[in-house]
Amino acid sequence: MRAILVSRLGGPEVLEAAELDDPVAEPGRTLVDVTAAGVNYADTHRTDGSYRAAVVLPFVPGTEVAGVGPDGRRVVALLFPGGGYASRASVADGDLVEIPDKVDDASALALLVQGLTAWHLLRGSARLSQGETVVVGAASGGVGTVAVQLAAQFGAGRVIAAASTAQKRERALRLGADVAVDSAADGYAERILEATSGRGADVILDSTGGDTLAAALGGLAHYGRLISYGNASRQGRAPVDPGALADRNTSVGGFWLRPALDQPGGFREPLSELLTLVADGRLVLPPGPSYPLGDARRAHEDLLARRTTGKVVLTV
Template identity: 65%
Template sequence: MRAIQITRHGGPETLDVTEVDDPVPGDGHLLVAVTAAGVNYADVSRIAGTYSVAVDLPFIPGSEVVGRTADGRRVVGLSFDGGGFAEQALIPADAAVDVPDGVTDEQALALLVQGLTAWHLLRGSARLRGGESVAVNAAAGGVGSLAIQLAREFGAGRVIAAASTSDKRRLALELGADAAVDSDPAGYAERIRQANGGQGVDVVLDANGGAAITAGLEALAQFGRLVSYGDAAHQGRPSIDPGRLAERNVSVAGFWLRPALALPLAYREPLSELLSLTAQGRLRPITGSRYPLSDADRAFADLIARRTTGKVVLLVA
């Protein structure tokens, strides 16, 4: 079968199309004829050799796949062991979830890492309660665009989007945000408070890190929670004074999806909910950038250069 295989660490130039043996499913795994595979920033780190969990070479990247099982089921699934950038892939049987009619391959893939992250940020880390206000940074990104919509579904009283350009802020408003502000850390807290009727917000979700965390803390109301789930700005880790947190009873949490999915009821149930909401038209995953499997190197180059929009997908079948 055709697959994208890396034999050395580096950049997009290491992504080679090659012929490899078909995978053979063992106990607890399903063989899936892949129709499309999702591309994530974590794949960039795996290919570069900088991911927190080392991979053995040669390696077939790709943890998100959608396709058909031998008995004809159309499923979407997640496997942190890779193997998705290929015509056939193995996924744990308990990670394969049926895709409802009306949900496209691209939408289903957008609900895996990004959708599950948004779900857990709001339900688990932030412990969002009905009527609370939420500020979503990087609001036009894969996680942020879904977090805006899910915050609404979960009963948020007011949702404020923060993004770097007017086009991104316009998209956030189309997705249901009540207000959208510039995400520049300078003046961020003032803009968030103004958008929230002069009050701090109950929850801030941040993927930028660095100065955005410091600014986000200043935007919180009493007993507010900031959840950090990324470091896109690459500005280093900010110094946080516990005494300053105590002054307003605010807290900071960090989130990483991989260990969270090991918890009971953390994968199939929320993913099924996300797929159902999408099938009903109540959730709109942002899709757009699609590449044939043979152009995986171009897909990664565009992703790294921020030339992509929506969920980045490799079309396999």
């Protein structure tokens, strides 16, 4: 089968096209003919060795695939620890979900990591309550485009989109954000406070880390919660002073999707809910860039350079 293999840790340059043996069918697993594979920031962390879980070399990256099962059904699936950047994949039966007819491959893939992350961030980690104000960082990215819409679906009173360019902020506004602000660390808290008439936000979702996370803390309202779920800046861990948090009784939480999926009701139920929202037209997933499987290196380069919006997909 065709695949992308990582034999050494590093940047996009370590992604190499390869011909590998097809996976072997095992009890409790299904062989899927892959039609598309999703690309995530986590894939770049696995490739350069900065992912929170260790990787074993060599490996095929990719934790999400859409394709066709042996019975002809269109399915979408999660793969841990990887194996998605390939023309065939072996998937645990419990990690397969059928794709509704009205949902295309790219949209289904966008719901696996990005969609489920947004769902769990708002429902589980932030415990969003009716009428609260939510700031969605990286609002034009894969998680952000879903989180902006889900926050409103889940009862947020005000959704503030934070993004790095005017074009990305305009995109978030078209998706339903009430206001959009520049996400640059310098002045970030002040812009959040201005957008909330000085009150601050009840929830801030941050995937950038570093200076941006540190700046965002100043934009929290009393009893506000900042949820960190990534470190796209590749900066060191931002120091958090418990004393400063106590000044307004704020809190900082961390989120990682993988253990959330292992909780009862953590995977199939929220994914089915998200697929239904897309099929019904209540959740819009703007198209992102698509690359042939052999261009995985370029896909990673564009993702890291923030040249992409929406879901990045490799077509097989």
